Amino acid sequence: MELRLNIENATPEDLARGIAAAEAVFARAGITALQGAEGLFALEGWDIKGFPEDDKPTEDENQAATVWLEADEAATTACCAGWPEDRIPRHQVMELINVPRTKLQAEALPDTWPARKQLYPDVVKRLEVTAGPDRQIDFDIAFVLGWVPERPTLDRVEPLSEDGDRIPFFTSDVAQVEEMARKALKDWTIEIDRDPCDAHVFDPAAGDDDDEFRRAAWRDFDGSLHMEKPPANPAIALTLAMMRGQSMHFE
Known part of the structure; x- marks a missing residue:
């Protein structure tokens, strides 16, 4: 906060x-x-x-x-x-x-920061190409964002977040992802398209040239495409747009 x-x-x-x-x-x-x-x-x-x-x-x-x-x-x-x-x-x-949680967690878990920073672009790429829900991607997002102290894997007991909650279903539960997005970006507009799947998050007070305050999953605001095919489902689309918005913290 x-x-x-x-x-x-x-x-x-x-x-x-x-x-x-x-x-x-x-x-x-x-x-x-x-x-x-x-x-x-x-x-x-x-x-x-x-x-x-x-x-x-x-x-x-x-x-x-x-x-x-x-x-x-x-x-x-x-x-x-x-x-x-x-x-x-x-x-x-x-x-x-609210401050987007990643901004705080980058400082809160300095020991894992190099690994999280290295994993971030891989997670974004996998969100772009995954064919559907993927619990390992969910785990990796939680690790990248600093919500868990070490990278979970599917062959181990699922860890809980520092608040005692299960790791969010970033790639399957659009309602859960949208709730998190609205809490993190209270004054922003969140748009979710379903046919084809896409998502846009932006600060309505920002100018057209303020790309830092405008993020899209598939079709960008200028009409260009981030990847060939749209995301597999709305949850992945919104998660992808949100993860693109975190890029400044991983540079």
Whole structure:
């Protein structure tokens, strides 16, 4: 998770200054931004319910919410330093967003990074040509993304992720893949075609030249094809588009 500020006309330098100020507030309070956000969520939920006596936020949640609001104010003050008063927002500007998991796991599992980096292009190529669901590809994707500490194989007991979950069915369960994609890319558009199978993921706020924010499984946005035949099924198509989007982390 990472902090983001929604302040109109702020420069990247302004936003970075604001984020740093907010992070300093959390550090002084000895809590994480996530704890602050959860505290605020509990407080706002209690408000929405009409302040029932039997469902009050805990003292820790109240304190965390207070810290979040202080961090939000500090972020605004730092980001908008020197601005005219009429340009400074008077509402909450801070939110906590998901970061694609690979970006975090590349640092979290440094010992396996060389092997994962080497395996990444092979996984993409196999997704392009596989004729259908392939559990070994599922395993390899989980390893490449850093979800398991070592590369699983079909002849061994299937490992669980660090959260205790089974490795996702990347090549067969389109609903599961779509759910993961929407959690990782909340503000992005996800399009899945079934005849022929294809998938596109893109940030609608990005420009036409921002290829980093537009990924396709088979037919690219300019009409060119990534490979001769479309993916074997919608789950593979969406997984392939998502894996292409991870390429910047494996360069």
